[in-house]
Amino acid sequence: MQPTSLYFAAFLIISLVIYYMIPKRIQNHWLALINLFYVNSFGLLGVIYLFVVSLVVYILGLRLSKTKRKKQKSELLIALVVLAAGLVIFKYYKFIFPFFHFSWLAPVGISFYTFKAISYCIEVAKKRMDAETSYLNCWLYLSFFPVFTAGPINRPKSFFTQLKKQRPWKTSRIESGLIRTALGCFEKVVIADNLLILVDSIYFQWQEASGGLLWIAMILYSFQIYLDFDVYSNMAIGISKCFGFKIEENFKTPYLAESISEFWRRWHISLSSWLRDYIYIPLGGNRKGTAKKYRNLIVVFLISGLWHGASWSFVLWGLFHALLQIFEQIIHLSKKASNSIIRFLKIILNFVLIAISWVFFKITDVKQALAILQKALFFPSFKLNLDLLKISSKELSIALFFILIIVILDLLRNHFDMIKWFRKRNFVFRFLIYILLFSTFLILGVYGTGYDANQFIYIQF
Numbered sequence: 328m329q330p331t332s333l334y335f336a337a338f339l340i341i342s343l344v345i346y347y348m349i350p351k352r353i354q355n356h357w358l359a360l361i362n363l364f365y366v367n368s369f370g371l372l373g374v375i376y377l378f379v380v381s382l383v384v385y386i387l388g389l390r391l392s393k394t395k396r397k398k399q400k401s402e403l404l405i406a407l408v409v410l411a412a413g414l415v416i417f418k419y420y421k422f423i424f425p426f427f428h429f430s431w432l433a434p435v436g437i438s439f440y441t442f443k444a445i446s447y448c449i450e451v452a453k454k455r456m457d458a459e460t461s462y463l464n465c466w467l468y469l470s471f472f473p474v475f476t477a478g479p480i481n482r483p484k485s486f487f488t489q490l491k492k493q494r495p496w497k498t499s500r501i502e503s504g505l506i507r508t509a510l511g512c513f514e515k516v517v518i519a520d521n522l523l524i525l526v527d528s529i530y531f532q533w534q535e536a537s538g539g540l541l542w543i544a545m546i547l548y549s550f551q552i553y554l555d556f557d558v559y560s561n562m563a564i565g566i567s568k569c570f571g572f573k574i575e576e577n578f579k580t581p582y583l584a585e586s587i588s589e590f591w592r593r594w595h596i597s598l599s600s601w602l603r604d605y606i607y608i609p610l611g612g613n614r615k616g617t618a619k620k621y622r623n624l625i626v627v628f629l630i631s632g633l634w635h636g637a638s639w640s641f642v643l644w645g646l647f648h649a650l651l652q653i654f655e656q657i658i659h660l661s662k663k664a665s666n667s668i669i670r671f672l673k674i675i676l677n678f679v680l681i682a683i684s685w686v687f688f689k690i691t692d693v694k695q696a697l698a699i700l701q702k703a704l705f706f707p708s709f710k711l712n713l714d715l716l717k718i719s720s721k722e723l724s725i726a727l728f729f730i731l732i733i734v735i736l737d738l739l740r741n742h743f744d745m746i747k748w749f750r751k752r753n754f755v756f757r758f759l760i761y762i763l764l765f766s767t768f769l770i771l772g773v774y775g776t777g778y779d780a781n782q783f784i785y786i787q788f
């Protein structure tokens with residue numbers, strides 16, 4: 328069930344209406360049923376596996392809460408191995424079982440809720456939170472439908488605290504959540520999916536495309552993946568808000584970062600902070616000397632790459648980001664620039680490096696990805712042979728216009744909360760904006776019968 332589909336819209340409205348009509352004491356039970364229905368829309372096997380994982384997490388949490396300090400490490404290690412085993416088997420079967428093909432069994436969202444399960448066990452073992460005595464709460468945490476398929480990876484302590492509080496109807500909160508959800512849906516259908524069409528048109532015929540056109544594809548894809556993932560995060564945060572839950576922000580204008588280190592403090596914040604807290608710091612972080620700090624960075628980003636997919640292209644992508652950060656630290660490039668011109672040049676350079684790295688995301692065949700980069704970097708002919716690829720100059724102009732709009736919006740929301748500002752405008756202004764957005768949605772939106780090419784990129788991870 329795609330979050331931008333009419334089925335999902337109907338599901339969300341019906342779920343919300345009933346959620347606030349029923350007695351507050353059974354809201355969590357209704358939410359559990361909603362989650363069950365949503366997870367089941369991706370297949371019964373996914374539901375069964377998630378039931379097993381949530382039961383295992385529930386039992387492990389109770390066990391870890393009673394573990395004495397002497398046995399804590401061994402008990403926690405067993406818990407982590409048990410939880411990681413399913414992810415490894417389902418997601419990395421190509422590496423482990425190259426002659427078997429059962430990718431159809433891989434449950435949707437497994438990467439996200441496995442990391443959530445691991446963080447819960449660690450927090451309980453470290454006595455930073457109490458173990459949940461209710462299996463229902465563990466199920467709700469792992470299956471919470473707004474963040475189920477592509478995050479953010481919300482932390483357990485905050486979620487369980489909110490789960491135990493009353494969540495009454497609050498018009499301002501729900502209005503704010505719905506606005507954020509609707510704007511996310513607009514960005515996905517109108518902008519991200521239109522960019523996807525052009526990106527695929529170029530990449531699927533990369534041998535005929537000029538080096539200049541490949542650079543355009545790299546730039547377009549950089550914004551497509553950003554919008555696609557940011558849109559899902561915004562929709563997840565907005566829908567969670569409608570149900571009375573506050574989920575942490577996942578993006579903060581990442582392409583305005585001056586360094587790769589800063590980029591990772593702004594991009595996929597929930598994953599970056601998870602890797603920092605549960606892998607980088609336990610490995611020693613930057614506390615045990617420069618060499619070990621660099622080693623820890625490489626380990627973290629190799630894990631990040633593999634987390635995204637069982638492909639050598641993701642491993643190279645992670646290694647590329649790790650080496651860039653190490654190089655930045657060696658030459659002190661990660662420090663903030665005081666001069667605005669230097670800051671601007673650093674942002675442009677940083678974006679170019681990130682755009683290059685995204686080629687390994689889009690093209691998982693390493694040889695093909697390297698061939699594309701070779702053509703773009705070493706044979707940068709700027710002849711735009713659009714006719715050969717059946718792309719009109721109008722389509723390309725619209726795509727570049729959309730990117731300009733996104734850049735302007737990012738510059739604005741880097742300084743203030745645009746949704747809060749928008750909600751303070753008078754009704755006439757807001758109504759005109761709604762009409763403009765809805766009209767654009769109808770005219771430029773990518774949807775229709777049989778169109779199923781635009782599922783969110785991060786759902787596959």
